[in-house]
Amino acid sequence: xxxxxxxxxxAGGILREVFLFEMTLAEGACAHCGATNxxxxxxxxxxxxxxxxxxxxxxxxxxxxxxxxGSYWLDMQGVRALHIKPEL
Amino acid sequence: xxxxxxPGRLIWQIGEVVATHPETERSKSLTLALPIWPGHxxxxxxxxxxxxxxxxxxxxxxxxxxxxxxxxxIMLTIERLDDGEVSPYLTDELRIGDKVExxxxxxxxxxxxxxxxxxxxxxxxxSGIVPLMAMIRHRRAAGSTIPIRLLAxxxxxxxxxxxxxxxxxxxxxxxxxxxxxxxxxxxxxWTGYMTRIDAELLRDVAWPIEQHPLTFICGPTQFVETTAAxxxxxxxxxxxxxxxxxxxxxxx
Amino acid sequence: xxxxxxSRGFRGRRQQSDxxxxxxxxxxxxxxFPVLSAGPTPHTPLxxxxxxxxxxxxxxxxxTWEELLALPHEIPTVDISCVTKWTKLDTHWExxxxxxxxxxxxxxxxxxxxxxxxxxGGYTTNxxxxxxxxxxxxxxxxxxxxxxxxxxxxxxxLLVPHLYFWKSAKWVRGLRLVEQDEPGFWESLGYHNYxxxxxxxxxxxx
Numbered sequence: 001x002x003x004x005x006x007x008x009x010x011a012g013g014i015l016r017e018v019f020l021f022e023m024t025l026a027e028g029a030c031a032h033c034g035a036t037n038x039x040x041x042x043x044x045x046x047x048x049x050x051x052x053x054x055x056x057x058x059x060x061x062x063x064x065x066x067x068x069x070g071s072y073w074l075d076m077q078g079v080r081a082l083h084i085k086p087e088l
Numbered sequence: 089x090x091x092x093x094x095p096g097r098l099i100w101q102i103g104e105v106v107a108t109h110p111e112t113e114r115s116k117s118l119t120l121a122l123p124i125w126p127g128h129x130x131x132x133x134x135x136x137x138x139x140x141x142x143x144x145x146x147x148x149x150x151x152x153x154x155x156x157x158x159x160x161x162i163m164l165t166i167e168r169l170d171d172g173e174v175s176p177y178l179t180d181e182l183r184i185g186d187k188v189e190x191x192x193x194x195x196x197x198x199x200x201x202x203x204x205x206x207x208x209x210x211x212x213x214x215s216g217i218v219p220l221m222a223m224i225r226h227r228r229a230a231g232s233t234i235p236i237r238l239l240a241x242x243x244x245x246x247x248x249x250x251x252x253x254x255x256x257x258x259x260x261x262x263x264x265x266x267x268x269x270x271x272x273x274x275x276x277x278w279t280g281y282m283t284r285i286d287a288e289l290l291r292d293v294a295w296p297i298e299q300h301p302l303t304f305i306c307g308p309t310q311f312v313e314t315t316a317a318x319x320x321x322x323x324x325x326x327x328x329x330x331x332x333x334x335x336x337x338x339x340x
Numbered sequence: 341x342x343x344x345x346x347s348r349g350f351r352g353r354r355q356q357s358d359x360x361x362x363x364x365x366x367x368x369x370x371x372x373f374p375v376l377s378a379g380p381t382p383h384t385p386l387x388x389x390x391x392x393x394x395x396x397x398x399x400x401x402x403x404t405w406e407e408l409l410a411l412p413h414e415i416p417t418v419d420i421s422c423v424t425k426w427t428k429l430d431t432h433w434e435x436x437x438x439x440x441x442x443x444x445x446x447x448x449x450x451x452x453x454x455x456x457x458x459x460x461g462g463y464t465t466n467x468x469x470x471x472x473x474x475x476x477x478x479x480x481x482x483x484x485x486x487x488x489x490x491x492x493x494x495x496x497x498l499l500v501p502h503l504y505f506w507k508s509a510k511w512v513r514g515l516r517l518v519e520q521d522e523p524g525f526w527e528s529l530g531y532h533n534y535x536x537x538x539x540x541x542x543x544x545x546x
Contacts, residue, residue, distance in 0.1 A: 002381050002491070003309050003336035010149060010333075012194035013135045016098035024197040040197020041330075047376035048424035049506060049526060059380055061462070066530040068543040073530035102345060138347040144368075146352050171372070173353045181349045189345050 008042035011051045014065055015039065018072050021086045028079035032060040039063075099124070100137065100191045105184050106161065111249045115167040115215065116179045117153060120188060125160045128152055130222035131199035131304070131332075134164070134192030138174055148174040151219035151306075151332075152193065156201075157229035165249060167215035198304065198332045202227065206234035206302055207295050211285065211315055213241050213307020216334060217249050220306055224254075228261065235263035239293050241285050241311070243272040267293050285311070287318045297323050302330075309333040362419060363427050364537035370426035373483075375491045378525065382460035382490075382511050389495060391441075391479060392514035395456070398446035405495070408479065411436045416478060418501035420508070421537040433499055435480030438472040438515070445517075452517045456524065457498050460511040465524035466533070467500060467507055469517070476502055479512060504535040504542070 008024060015023035024040035035057040042062055045052040050066040055078070062078040076082070103120035110116050130152075137147045154163035168179040182188065200208065200223045210220040217240050227234060242248045248268060258266040269281035269289065281289060295301035303319060305312050312333045319329055354368040363369060386405045394400035403411075415434050421427040455472055458464050471477070480499040481488050488494035493510030500507045506526050527533050532541040540546060 002377065004375060004377060005309050005313075005380070006333050006335055007198070007331055009133075009195045009197045012133075012196070013098065013149065013191065016194060022196040024195055038197055040195070043380075045378050047378060048374075049376060049378070049531070050529065052378045054379060059461075061379070064529055066526070068530045071530075075529055138350045138352070139345060140350050140352055141346050144352055144354065146350075177347070177350050186348055187345070189347070 004045070004047075006044040006046060007040060008038070008044050008053050009040040010046060011039070011044045011053060011065075014046075014051050014067060017067065018065060018074060019084070021084050023084065026082050026084040028062060028082045030055040030058060030060060030062060031078050031080050033058040034080075098191050098194065100189055102187045103162075103190055105182055105186045105188065108182070108184060111165055112247055112251075114179075114247070115165055115249050117163050117165045118178065118182065118188075119154075119161055119163045120190070121161050122190075125162070126193075128156055128162070128193035129196075129199040129201055130155055130226040131219045132193035132195045132222075133219070134162070134190045135194060136164075136174065136178070137189045137191075138177060139189070146173045149194070151222065153218045153221050153225075155222055155226035155229045157226065165215070165218045165221075167249075198306075198330050200226070200302070200304065202230045202232045202234065204302060206236065207299055208234060208236040209294055209301045209303040210236060210238045211240075211303065211305045211307075212238065213285075213311035213315075214243075214247070215249065216305075216307025216311070216332070218306075219332060220304060221250055223304065224257065224264065227264075228257065233263055235265075235295075237265045237267065237293065237295060239267045239269070239285065239289075241269050241271060241307070244270055245273075245275045245278070285315055285318075287322060290315070290318050290322060294319070294322070294324070297325075300325065300328060302328050304330050304332070306332040307334060309335055359429065362429055364421050365540050366542075367421050367425055367427040367537065370428055373428065373492065374422070374424075374426060376422065376424065377491070377510070378463060379461045384460055384495075384511075384513075386495060390513070391496070393441060393445045393517065394514065395516035395518050396447055396452050397517055401441075401445045403441075408436060408496070409481070411440055414478060416499070416501075418499070420501050420505050422505040423531065423535070423537075423542050427537075432484050433478065433480040434482035435478035435496070435499060437475060438477040438479065438498075439475065441479065441515075442473065447517055451519055454518050454521045455515040456518055456522055457507075457509040457512050457515055459509045460513055463509055463511070463525050464522075465498075465507050465509050466522055466527060467503070468521075468534070471503065472500065472515075476500065502536070504532075504537055506531065507535055 029036045042053045053063040064075040066073040103122045107119035133149045133151045150164045153165045166178045168175045254266045392402045419429045478499045481496040498509040498512040
């Protein structure tokens, strides 16, 4: 069991930096296994190098974010489509 | 209470420490006054960022302990990790009048408001009780009677955060039950639980499955994962279980 | 940026040291060994574990755990620097030199420019071939005299201490020899392609 694993909710801050919406309730289907989860329910690895959100079912990478000196790198290949609902 | 939408960029702002209050030997509550606060929901957190004079920065997330009804002052309860980088500064160094840089509120997934209903099963491992306490305080401030059962695990009686307030609330409030398990040492005459939260304890304490409880579990990562797995094995609906893992404790 | 705000009295965990000459720019001395991961810790049983060299080789080569350990061991003492700013000095490892492994494989050193290290869980990182030869890289299975812990990359990780530590791939399972460079997990997401701590090559464009 990994002691450092977090929930996608912990990535709420960095996600708000990149997107204009509260993203933890956004839902996406894993491109690998198809499981649909709210971002807040994904498994988050926030190592200090970047934020990696993984599918809680199959562990494949859903979303990766790196924040570097005033710019962001975002990889969302692991998500088929993201359904964002702006109202909390 | 007015619904708060959370539009736009999340900004860093400077809050001022207006009060501090020790909770246990290792934890302390800080009340911060904030210039811009859009309101929050119970369960949300803030990110705190510390900057040294050479520019070095450290950032951590802390759950908001106060209910939304408290307005532009928020309370955080910090547990000091001996090896920590940020928590010892917040518990040992910060004084009334000091400024702290933070942003929030953050998180829409691990939240509870009265309109979401219940009954609520709140399961806390140590300092995981903080966001759950915001939920309990919100329920009280909103005048709600939604039944809540709080199951909290601490090492010793002196480690129980919010102990007096919880004893008082449980005595006062209808349909608020507080069950504590002390896993390391117990005071003389203790008749409560003494084991880690396991399947057996959950079977004893949790709302029956037919009542469709809404469950929030918060604490160290291992605690949360084990507890969630146990609830699922007992047959509780996965969509009605929300978790907030705090990461490791004691060796960050 | 925090716009100039300073937290009164905050220093963080950093320690003063007179070892300034040994610590790369922008780094601080760390006594613990932080665990940084991008995914769950894999747990491949040793009887299923193997290490492979493949790609632009005449024939791929594979070692079982026992076969790997039967090769000559080295015990390098090295400084390691993580791009998240911590540096540890004089860390002690035991492992097999990557040079030793490559000597057992038939490849054309003029057409192989890079190796792509790949790990359990899907992590990859790219390193120029020249940077894993000449005693600069190992497949390491022991740290400070003990078996490498899973959270730190055990049973074996790559160790390439002259580059930022994200190049020292945890849970490494092999090297793929390639002609053209292929940015790995972090290199494709904003991190520097080479990663020399002494030149502070943290991000692309540095």
